[in-house]
Amino acid sequence: FSLYSVALTLIVEWLGWLFCRLWPRKISRGPLKEVFFFPTEVACTERLFTPDSPFPCPLPHNVNTSFTRLLGHILSASSSLDLCVFAFTNLDLSWAVLALHTRGIPIRILTDMDYTLITGSQIGAIRRAGRCDSGTVHMHHMFAVVDGRRLITGSLNWTLTAIHSNKENILATEEPDLVLPFITEFQMLWVVNDPARKHLPSIAEKTASLVQ
């Protein structure tokens, strides 16, 4: 009897293993994996920042668009936000970053050198708010790592045009094999471009170099 029971248990276990191998998605979908496409319809984003606002905005409410989902991922940060973005002119995304900053969450931003000074760039506003570290580098990345475990990456620039006009994609995932390389890449870019490590010439030095 004991031999039969062991054999039976092993067969059940083997069948379970086989089922998992053949239909892995029916058993467990594993870590977060989400894809969203743009352009997206215009919807109220105010509720994400001030859910109890007495003056609700006139745009459609309770609509989950690609953009509200992206904002939701950013606002979900509880311990850190590392952001590498080519162009950053979108006001809602800037408010999301500033909201995290108000909550005291450490923020590190790397943007493209040439795009920091374009009209509407939000990098200045974020810098003026203080405490958010930001560096510049020549790059075309568009990715964010939330809390050191959630990756948001894709073709999307953080601009108004990209979100409401362009055909773009974003994916959000917590798959360690995909997230860890981006954490390493951010760290490497940050070490090289950290503004605190850079020697910025003083006015006296600038004047001296002009005189020479």
Next chain:
Amino acid sequence: FSLYSVALTLIVEWLGWLFCRLWPRKISRGPLKEVFFFPTEVACTERLFTPDSPFPCPLPHNVNTSFTRLLGHILSASSSLDLCVFAFTNLDLSWAVLALHTRGIPIRILTDMDYTLITGSQIGAIRRAGRCDSGTVHMHHMFAVVDGRRLITGSLNWTLTAIHSNKENILATEEPDLVLPFITEFQMLWVVNDPARKHLPSIAEKTASLVQ
């Protein structure tokens, strides 16, 4: 004894389950998940096209760079290639697409309308080779689906500058939750922009509209 053996088997099974939950990556890494960053060092790509060439190129051989890995993914196609790319001027990637075409693999390409006619665009060369279907659309996507199951997506444009100068990223995955939405997106864009469905005005129609 039989009761003990059943209890023991169940405990072993539970421990196995617990181990899988706590350290999932040590057990199984699941479907392909790969990330590569650019810029990448220059290496010989000729070996990927003609491995038995009697005249090896002077560049470093047997080096696996981000670019050779990207080319390898494209060349691995055995049944289809669906490509959505903003700018396409890279010669090696064009050769890879043409190599698949020579093997008789169905290829569908969607590129950005404004970038098709820029200097060095490879879309014309691919179109002239015939049989590759290509459409144009206003878009900023950069993704490919190989054999309807492998997704390649990221910030990388298919240009020489992007590969050897820009800081860019690409990820390749066979995770169904990530691949399937891109297949649907491509299908949707293709249906809307398929050149075969578009009414292209004939010379007579063009002349008539000019005369009016």
